[in-house]
Amino acid sequence: xxxxxxxxxxxxxxxxxxxxxxxxxxxxxxxxxxxxxxxxxxxxxxxxxxxxxxxxxxxxxxxxxxxxxxxxxxxxxxxxxxxxxxxxxxxxxxxxxxxxxxxxxxxxxxxxxxxxxxxxxxxxxxxxxxxxxx
Numbered sequence: 001x002x003x004x005x006x007x008x009x010x011x012x013x014x015x016x017x018x019x020x021x022x023x024x025x026x027x028x029x030x031x032x033x034x035x036x037x038x039x040x041x042x043x044x045x046x047x048x049x050x051x052x053x054x055x056x057x058x059x060x061x062x063x064x065x066x067x068x069x070x071x072x073x074x075x076x077x078x079x080x081x082x083x084x085x086x087x088x089x090x091x092x093x094x095x096x097x098x099x100x101x102x103x104x105x106x107x108x109x110x111x112x113x114x115x116x117x118x119x120x121x122x123x124x125x126x127x128x129x130x131x132x133x134x
Contacts, residue, residue, distance in 0.1 A: 004112040005091035008033060012084045019079070026078055027063045030086050033113075034058055037090060039128055040113045043120065045104040047097075054093050061086035 008029060015025045037058070041051045059066065061074050063086065077085055090113075098111035106123035110116055121128055 004114050005087055005094070008087045009083065009091075012087065013082070015082075022082070023063055023075055023079060026084055030063055030084055033087060033090065034062065034064075036113045036117060040116050040120075043104070046109075047100075047102060050093070050097050050100075054090065057089040057093055058086065061089050 011029055012026055015022055017025060037054060040046065041054050060071075061077075061084075062071060063075055063078055063084070065071070074085065091111075094111040094113065097109055100109070102109045104120075106120045110119075117128055120126075
């Protein structure tokens with residue numbers, strides 16, 4: 001198993017700020033994750049049921065405003081627990097995906113969106129991982 005989500009959880013855990021400053025930093029970290037996850041789940045071979053589940057996790061737990069709607073419950077939970085429920089939810093979703101051992105044109109889907117993107121780029125001759133992964 002990879003450390004992609006573990007590293008992000010630790011990054012959130014190291015934030016010492018409270019209140020809006022904490023939420024702002026969590027939002028920045030989560031936005032990087034959502035960007036990579038959206039590129040990965042948008043692939044034509046990504047399983048539709050997994051895509052729907054993952055997008056549901058994002059909608060439910062993302063700290064950032066979605067459109068003009070503030071996810072107050074997610075913000076309250078993240079602030080109270082001092083951890084990103086989005087990152088934890090995505091971690092579980094990608095572990096479930098990896099257990100399914102799904103083969104795509106570029107290889108097996110893993111529990112790391114970053115690794116999936118790099119593997120896909122290698123196969124397809126693109127450089128999305130360079131653009132989206134930090």
